[in-house]
Amino acid sequence: MKEVFDREKEIEQLKGSLDSPLILLQGLRRMGKTTLILSLLNSLRKRYIFLDARSFESREYIAYKDFLSVVEREINGKIKRFQGLEKFLSRVRGVTVTGFSISLSWDGENRVNFLDLLERINEWGEERGEQVFVIIDEAQELIKLRGYNLLPSLAYSYDHLSNLHLVVTGSQVRAFSGFLKLENEESPLYGRAYVKVELGSFDRDTSVQFLRKGFQEHGIEFSGGEEVYEELGGNPGWLTFYGYIAVKRGFDGALEETKKVARRLLRREILNFLKEGNRLGSRERYERVLRTCKQGCTWSDVKGSLEALEGRKINDATVMAIINNLMDYSYLVKTEQGYELADRLLSEVP
Ligand SMILES: Nc1ncnc2c1ncn2[C@@H]1O[C@H](COP(=O)(O)OP(=O)(O)OP(=O)(O)O)[C@@H](O)[C@H]1O
Numbered sequence: 001m002k003e004v005f006d007r008e009k010e011i012e013q014l015k016g017s018l019d020s021p022l023i024l025l026q027g028l029r030r031m032g033k034t035t036l037i038l039s040l041l042n043s044l045r046k047r048y049i050f051l052d053a054r055s056f057e058s059r060e061y062i063a064y065k066d067f068l069s070v071v072e073r074e075i076n077g078k079i080k081r082f083q084g085l086e087k088f089l090s091r092v093r094g095v096t097v098t099g100f101s102i103s104l105s106w107d108g109e110n111r112v113n114f115l116d117l118l119e120r121i122n123e124w125g126e127e128r129g130e131q132v133f134v135i136i137d138e139a140q141e142l143i144k145l146r147g148y149n150l151l152p153s154l155a156y157s158y159d160h161l162s163n164l165h166l167v168v169t170g171s172q173v174r175a176f177s178g179f180l181k182l183e184n185e186e187s188p189l190y191g192r193a194y195v196k197v198e199l200g201s202f203d204r205d206t207s208v209q210f211l212r213k214g215f216q217e218h219g220i221e222f223s224g225g226e227e228v229y230e231e232l233g234g235n236p237g238w239l240t241f242y243g244y245i246a247v248k249r250g251f252d253g254a255l256e257e258t259k260k261v262a263r264r265l266l267r268r269e270i271l272n273f274l275k276e277g278n279r280l281g282s283r284e285r286y287e288r289v290l291r292t293c294k295q296g297c298t299w300s301d302v303k304g305s306l307e308a309l310e311g312r313k314i315n316d317a318t319v320m321a322i323i324n325n326l327m328d329y330s331y332l333v334k335t336e337q338g339y340e341l342a343d344r345l346l347s348e349v350p
């Protein structure tokens, strides 16, 4: 697995969990979720279907036909690697096979049922004695899917399709509570056991080595890792972007450029978080806490800084609720001393 730096612990965890019917891979933007799961499965020569829900990010809602076209494109891209899969799929109502290409009907009586596809893919795996991984990348976007309820199909797959393994990536609350609703008794997936692997920022040392190695590959001896870590923190995505810009356009302005891009992405995330939880009214409070926790914070730092913001006493329950919400979304992580930001640049979003 040449592209993945470090992450040994997470890779071991994932490797040890590949028999599980449901794996959750959790992490904030750019932490390396997609890279990690794809390079692991590629290096193990595992078969997978990769459903990229991120592509729906800017949509207000997703029509079933749009979801099916993502599925269709992915299967067509992979079908040669799944020898004979087209024969299995040709038995599904609404599927037309032409040579090595399938097309999925989304209209009327003949509309393809996603679950039928899963069943046939599972049969294919069964016949060949192979596991097939169905990766739903950034699953939270699928909350917006209309006209088809995915959860019963996923639950059926979990319970009955033993050659299929679901890998769901996303940020904790949005993907796992919001979409899969694993803790909701009403949800078809309620009570199912799963394995959760969490990707956080690199620590200081790892970040410094990561940068050094990256630059070395371009023939550059880089000794500024400490400073870059101070500014960007250890999100491998930002570090990678920084390296890319520095190699392409020189070091001048590379940090600022990276921060600009990171801030834009993180701002969108935070805005979603505020909107989804009807928290827009408390926006200033949340932003204040993120700033306060830039270099780590304690509960009383948070309380003090909120009180300074509003010029009045804030009760403990309110402080706790804000901290808990930020932790639920993996923005804030508990440490021995108190809390720290999962991604240092969250402090610069406001
Ligand atoms: N462990 C790693 N080793 C090398 N590069 C990494 C690692 N983790 C992340 N990267 C790089 O960081 C960038 C972001 O990674 P990736 O797209 O996998 O993250 P993600 O969590 O899926 O992000 P997003 O939330 O945008 O989907 C990529 O350019 C990737 O190559």
Ligand SMILES: [Mg+2]
Binding pocket: 033, 034, 035, 137
């Ligand atoms: Mg990704």
